[in-house]
Amino acid sequence: MVGGLRREHAGSTQALTGWVHRRRDLGGLLFVDLRDGSGLVQVSFGPDWTDAEALETAHRLGAEEVIRISGEVILRPEEARNPDLATGDIEVQARSLERLNRATTPAIPVYRGPEDELPAEELRLRHRHLDLRRTPLQENMALRHRLILATRNYFDDLGFLEVETPVLTKPTPEGARDYLVPSRVHPGEFYALPQSPQIYKQILMTAGFDRYMQIARCFRDEDLRADRQPEFTQIDVEAAFVGADDVLEWIEGLMETLARVAGVEAEPPFQRMSWAQAMDRYGSDRPDLRWALKLDDWTEVLRTADSNILRGAVAEGGRIRGIRLDGGASLSRRQVEAIEEEAKAAGAPGLLWAKRTADGGSGPLSRWLEEGHWGALEAREGDLLLVAAGPDRVTSPALAATRRAAIQALELPRVTDHAWLWVLDFPLFEEEDGVMFPNHHPFVLPHPDDADRLAEDPLSVRGVAYDLVYNGSELGSGSLRIHDPELQRGVLELLGMGPDEIDGKFGFLLEALASGAPPHGGIALGMDRIVKDFLGAASLRDVIAFPKTTAARALFEGAPSPVLQKELADLHLEVRRRSGRGAEEPQGNEPT
């Protein structure tokens, strides 16, 4: 309201409410910047147009007090206009002033000067009501709202139905740790908060809701990161009688729509790449294609180099891959070693590197390179080669980190600011310590071309699965699902489950599949990440009204917290205190 006043309102009388953002008291004359969700406007108080009583009150206003003023909008004197303010051509000359509520001095300032740093994150979270008053956060929340609204409208137009699914659900054994909710009525039994509505939406498919969507809250009890919160919001989508292309096209349309709302570029169709290609060319299943830089396979060229490291890696079935950086020889030894550190942090034992210089080469790798090698590697004077040798499992993450670090070190130019990508055909399973895990979840449809290898070589089987990647950030993940109960049972068996376990954990799903389940598939998109990435925000905390800390605490309201002994007893719970810590608070006392 106040932020929308413009010169065409001059001459009108306005009644305005809002917060005292800032005050400039010149003695006889005083100015108040009045703020509400829409922005700022300058209100002027002076003896010639303000009631005496109102003027007196205005001199004593404090920051963040809530006021109502009424007065005339005037065009400011030419020399007193403020071009930095949207409402800077005008001001409101207050006739009357009513103080609607006082305000204690804010614990953290809402006003922020041009060179003021933000208060500590801890304080911003503890005093969230004040932090949220700031215009940037108001705008972030507003964009979030518009994106959710646009999502609902988009799917509504396509005939999708939003169906709510339970928040009190059944614990699932796979995937992340569940948040558990004890049952009062059933001693020793627990609900789980959903990690996603995955199984419910598949049951909705078998129930004949052939186009489903939901803005769904999901919960995962895992350690957090800047892009991970314990509770988060998904755009959950599922449809029956569809192929992967249908889902991809719907989502491309959605992203085009949402991007337009946010002022971001998204032009379908998005580039598509198999998981295998992504790993081969970029070492990552979510490559950031804002930069063109790729990995090269130099196994054939370098297997002849007289290096034990290289020969050994190849002899053990590994590959020699690397990155050639145009002009990379300009990096100092220290800078190259910093890149190597990144590769090591990503799990590589080390990085071999060589600079092509006027008098040959330098760097650990160069002593093994002969003239023919340089040529075959297309290395010209001034180039830098960064090489990793070994199994892809090790070198891919290392080279992905190398690529990121090199891009940063050389400040390579972007080829686009908005890189959209579909990564397709993820492997169905991965193996860790001889145990098979589902790469995504156990309901992904095996690729029809690979399905006959399920029994003898399951690790080579791809799933009909797809990830949406934007600027190197995974925005969503989905797949076609298994609708044949026998195939589903077989996959669960491959994961090491016996018949009883399968029936106990997934019996209700198998029963539904057996009742005439249509072929179906879908996707889930991370709403919070979409807002964050569209805004270019540094943290998910800036797009969630009440986020948790990295230790999963809510600082504003103080959750989690101990509960009364009686409440525990009602839930048939007993808390075992960690030993070895003195002076621990009792878990809770009976109310007196």
Next chain:
RNA sequence: GGGGCUGUAGCUCAGUUGGUUAGAGUGCCGGUCUGUCACACCGGAGGUCGCGGGUUCGAGUCCCGUCAGCCCCGCCA
């Protein structure tokens, strides 16, 4: 679970090699001021140096532990 960074006035920060009474800006309180927009000027109040222990004649500063926030690995799509 592990690694790193940070913690000094309401807020943002400085604080030397361990040394006297811990500073600045801003905010707050009081005053002057009719065109400011980071208003200006004068004056003032404001400190559990996160917490606990240790070393030392002496600790904001060094050591150990601990708590909190942030970033990362593990974990997690």
